[in-house]
Each structure stands twice: as structure tokens, then as C-alpha cells.
Amino acid sequence: MSTNWPIVFMGTPQIAADTLERLCAGPDTVVGVVTQPDRPSGRGQKTAPPPVHRFAEARGIPVVAPEKIRTPEFLDVLRAWQPMIIVVVAYGRILPKTILELAPHGCLNVHYSLLPKYRGAAPAAWTIINGELQGGVTTMRLVEKMDAGAIYLQDAILLACDETTGSLQKKLTPIGARLLLETIRGLKQGTLRPQEQEEAQATLAPILKKEDGLIDWRRSAVEIERRVRGFVPWPGSYTYLAGKLLKVHRAKIASSEFAGSPGEIVRAHADAFWVRTSSGVIALEEVQLENKKRLPAAEFIKGARIKAGDRLG
């Protein structure tokens, strides 16, 4: 029906690329894409363009990957595209006011939590780590304060009991893409009623660091199990076994109770690899010793010389 909007898209990882694909399938025209510059990554330190870059290139959409975004040159590029709105999905940078106000409808962000809860870089992960029963997606107008802008649309889903950040993100991405299209349509029609966030309800979802993955056995089994799920696929959870790094890919609460101190292996037999925490026992179900392949607990135990009484951490 209404007009065709020129849109600029800013994003970097796979979820952003998936969202961009859906945006391209909509009624509007993505006239330009902004993404992070190539960085060396992976074994061998090869540099490769991020998913959004590859997608845009394949579609023949103009792409820029500025090292710095607070430059007049970059602003000129954005202005030349003359966007009606700028869509931001996991771009990975704080945008300055000049960019937030560059388009007539400002910057539209897809955020993977039920704002005002979990403002910040890792909303899906913290939703799981804190044991929430539901997660969700919010579209909102970007403002200078982190994730504090007025809410356009929001949708919630229930979490599975074995939900990981990866699986949750996978579920939320298409929902977010749908909300994004609905939001843009609503903005065009003027039917959208942006809701200011309730500041008092706001909580934070700070960016995760590699060290967050180190398992603290003084936490409870419940907490550790949630964190293991929340840290998949990144940064992953790990502990130490006889001085060697041991990654924990999957774990669950063991039904049995065992005496022991936090970090003590209370049972390592057949398919049971049980570790005592400060409160309760946790069963490691899939682990990976440094330099080795990831293995189900049962396989790992056959080769590892471990026994009840040995200690992790």
C-alpha cells in the first residue's frame, strides 16, 4: 500500500544477517548496510568478513565497514543514502547522537529481551542464567541511554527447560524479524503507540567475558546448570581437571544427594560424572578436555583416569 522506504541496516553477526534477509524480503528497500570491519579470527588468524557483510555483498547492497563511526566521512555516507529509518541489530557499537537523529524516524533497534528487563549486550544469556520462565523480543527507538528508548512492539515466548542462549536466540531471531517488519509498517501508518519504559523495572544484561565461563563450584547446582546453558555457545563453561582445561558443554541437576565439598567428583562410573557443588550435585553430561574432542560423559570416563574423590576447579 503506502510508500516504499529507503532503509539503512546496521548489524554484524549471523542473527543480524538473518534479520536483514527478512527485511529485504519486505516491502522496503535496503539502500545501504553498515557492519564491523573484518577481524582476524579462528585458528590461523585468518580474516573473514562477518555474516552481514557477506550477505549484503551477495545481494549487491552497498556495504561500508568503518573502523571509526564518529567521523564526518562516515556521516556523509549515511546521509547520502537518505534513509527514512536506520535499523540496528547486533551491530556491536554505541551510536552517537548524530546517527541516532540522522533519519526522520531515527534508529530502530531489535533487542532480544522483554525490556525494560535485561538492557545491555547479552540479554538472551542473562534471561537463561537468571532462570526466567520466559524470554522475548522488543523493538524500540534507540536513544543515547543504553536500551532505554520507547518500546514499539514486544513478544514473549516460554523457555524450554534445556534452553541455551544459542537455541533461544534461534527462536527469537525470526520473531524479531517479524516484529521489525510490523514496526516499520506501523510507523508508516502512524498507528504505533510507543511506550516509555518503566525505569524502576529496568535490569542489566552486561556483556559476557571469557572468564565468566569459569565454573565456580561454590555456587549451587541450580545456578551452575543455568550458567552452563546461558554460556552456550559463548563463552562456554570450563573448569580444571588435574591442571588441564575441561570444558563443560552440557550438564543437569543430579537427582541424588552426595556428601562432599564443592568441586569434588562424587561419582565417575559408567555414564555418571557427578560433581558436588555448594548445594546439590550436578551431572556433567558432555565435556571436552583441552586439545581433545567433545565427548559424552560415558565416553570421557572410559579414557580419563578419574575416580570419586578427585577434584575439579
Place this chain on the structure above:
RNA sequence: CGCGGGGUGGAGCAGUCUGGUAGCUCGCAAGGCUCAUAACCUUGAGGUCCCGGGUUCAAAUCCCGGCCCCGCAA
């Protein structure tokens, strides 16, 4: 040229430094035992020790090259 570990019967590992008959925990097959079932005991089958070359009387082991897997880092 980012750093590093590894490839050994069906699975997971030891053995490699210090070259000399292929080992452990399982699985599989057959038989046995039991009030004892995270069962247990006995016997058995199953291996080009990743590939190619070199050194040597002799190579899983030492040297060179190749393929594949993985940890750190990002």
C-alpha cells in the same frame, strides 16, 4: 607465516622422551555364577599403530613431507 596438543582393534585412552612380542577402561560374541545387578567370573573375535618417504639388524616409537581433528587466542 599468531601459539600449542593430537590421529593406536567398534568407542574412549596408555605406550612414543630412553626403538626390541600391541596394553588399559568399555563395547561385541560364547559360556558360567549369583541371596548379592552401578552385577560378577572365564574364554574368544577384532589392529594397514592416519598416509607417503627416510634412518636402522629392528620403527607405534627417531627424521622429513602430506592429509585430518582439536585447545588457546580473536
